[in-house]
Amino acid sequence: MNKEHLSDSELQEYSLNGENCPPQFNEHIQSCNFCRQKAELYQLMFSSEMKPEAPIFDFDLTQTVMRQLPVPQSTALEKSYTIYWVGASVFLSAGALIYLIFMTSRGFLFGKITPMTLGISITTFLAIFAVLGIDIFQKHTKQMKVLQSELQQLGSLAV
Template sequence: MKQVHLSENEVQQLAMKLQQADPLQAQHLRECAACKTAIASYQAIFNSLKVMEGPTFDFDVEQLVMPQLPLPQKAVSNSKWSIIPTIGIAVAVFCIPIFIMSRFLSNLAKGIPEYTLYIIIVTALVIAGFLGREMVTSYREKIRLLNFY
């Protein structure tokens, strides 16, 4: 018959007396010196851990460490002044080509009624405005979370 030793988990459970040995384990423990030694070693370790004192400091760690930590500082943001030139450049990039090609664009829209074009243009501008505002708000929130500014 092949003799199988107890697993580490079983040895630890028996050493801590969390479980009782079943008949096969009890027979194995009577015959196996290695498993008896392992249980005795674990019992010695567990008993020494119960007796050991926890680590203590003779000073207040919080009072020693907290003054050394840097205080969070609110950074000044120039985002209001940097967005105005960006909007100006975006408007110029959009308007200059339209101004240059206005005579071609007027021929393009000849068959469409004037009020329909106004409705389409106003709707597109309103949607673009809301999307732009949402993009800027989302960007500012992400930057605020990263605490860069």
């Protein structure tokens, strides 16, 4: 043996790898009390019985994070595009229908109404229609947000 004791690095290697470390380590450990005790201490320090309890967060991390997740961009976009397409189709269809009715029966329906009264009536009708439409859209968006957050909470409980 060319030295008195094994180095810390060699002792750690012996403690972790046991039989797979160089044979001279084994020979030395068998004959040297100090190194054997040091190696045993290393083994004991990292044995399963000395393993501390794993730390745990003292709050519900899953729930807290899930409540803060943003609505996925792609889905929100897809939904808003759908709403615009449906809205535009309804407006175009309604416009075409009104135009057809107006063209085919304007003499019968509006024969005695002045153009000024007719214009005001149509403008008022369209304004009311637009205000109602915006209100419905806002309510729908709000309800969808509430629904989405409730779904997220349910999902986090279920998983």
